[in-house]
Amino acid sequence: MTFSFSAAVAERGFEVALSVAPGETVAILGPNGAGKSTLLGLTAGLLRADSGRAVLDDTVLFDSVGGSFTPPHRRGVSLLAQEPLLFPHLSALENVAFGPRSAGVPRAAARATARHWLAEVEALDLADRRPAQLSGGQAQRVAVARALASDPKLLLLDEPMAALDVSVAPALRRMLRRVLAGRTVLIVTHDILDAFTLADRVVVLDGGRIVDQGPTREVLERPRSAFTAGLAALNLLVGVRSQRGIRLADGSEISGASDLVVGASAAAAVRPSAVRVSLDEPAAANRLRGEVLDLEPRGDLVRVRSDRLAADLAPALVADLDLAPGAAVWFAFDESDVSVYAG
């Protein structure tokens, strides 16, 4: 099930080209308004592109040259949204049987298929309930079963966990991991955990363009965009490769090993837990001056943020240093904690 996609929508400033290999799960990450929903809408056939072409297996989904457009119901693309959107007038079983029924499967066979998929998502006991009688997590399970029961060649998931309680998300994530294995899937998410547990590859969108992409672990450990770095909770410093490491835009230099050639554009990532904060200039080679923007409690640590760096400190240390927004401080970190890579 190869999916190749390339489309532009001028009104939304959207211009994206990507492809998905058979059986691959690709996570689409990006801030609000990045174009994630546009990508899904174009793929499902709910939106029209100004120009471009998308092909799923042998089916041309749309092609601006020649003006072909396959309507949503003939695409073999199923969309699961943030909200389950179960048909309120049908039972859970009839909701799941809707796809097979629409494909012309006789009623009894469609119900058997529906039972199979309800069992897959551990919701068989909910078969006779109306959507109004289901909790958010239960409804989303049924919605997953409904999407899978239509036997889609490509499955689109639009933040499937976003509307759920934190307490039910892990169970649903485990279930998705199981049922998505071997399927061709595009999953839009805000959650780095989804990307790590569900996706083989991530594509980061911002402002309607792809700003970062690659295997999940690689992209999240070596982010190239501020958004990805924020998502991975990493400090991202961008500049050019210098003799010692990387030279930032303001001329300051960070030491760090890399096999990049001098002068190449480079990025450096540092974990906030590896960053130290002091009032006096530290002796460490890697030090940057900054002004504290805000302090945010995170578990048993406090995240101290400046415009360029964030550091996770023990609350006692924050008190000792008397840190408050506006305070001028030094950030320092060891060379061994810096990872420098191509930017």
Add this chain to the structure above:
Amino acid sequence: MRPADGYAGVPRWVAAVAVVGALFVLLPLAAMVTRVNWGQFVPLVTSEASVAALLLSLRTSLAATVLCIVFGVPMALVLARSAFRGQKILRSLVLLPLVLPPVVGGIALLYTFGRRGLIGQPLEAFGVSIAFSTTAVVLAQTFVALPFLVLSLEGALRTVGTRYEAVGATLGARPTTVLRRITLPLVLPALVSGSVLSFARALGEFGATLTFAGSLQGTTRTLPLEIYLQRETSPDTAVALSLVLVVVAVVVVSIAHQAGSTKYLRGAL
């Protein structure tokens, strides 16, 4: 007065004005009931002319309601679900019978389907004559009742939105399947209440019917026409038949009200 639940900020003077308004509606009904000749009630409403008028009214109103559904549902769908140039103007024009004096509607129909009308004349050549027939009654009623169905259904379609329909399409359902299995069940309460309102409007139709269909007993003389005629000769019959129409109207309104609140839609939208 006890508030429905929690704080209800209705000032006393507003409630007082509301009571006056309610009396304005209810008092005439009560006044009419006081004038009913109960001793003669049954013979009056079961006279040959009365029964003929009542049955004709029920038959034509039902036929008109069916026509309203057949044409109104597609009209509401097109108005609610598509966007095209001139849609707003078309919408206002379609809803025109709602504000048009029924007599004017009758004249318009006469010049369309009448003996010398736009469509009536060619039809006449095939030996089909519509004006002053029962068909004319049904057409007049449909003309005035159609906007009620279109309006309530269009509103419901917009409220329900297209999200369920989009899900249905991505699950592989053809547009007709989506319409049959998702859209129509979702707006069923509005379809029922809209149909009941159309039926009620058709039942009460007077002006357009008289103008376009005339007043032939058993053929075009519906209950409102019969009441109007009897008012001159037998006021008791007019009052008794009026009461019958009031009862039918009350039943119809309560059915429409019931249909408007369907269980499964609660919390789903």
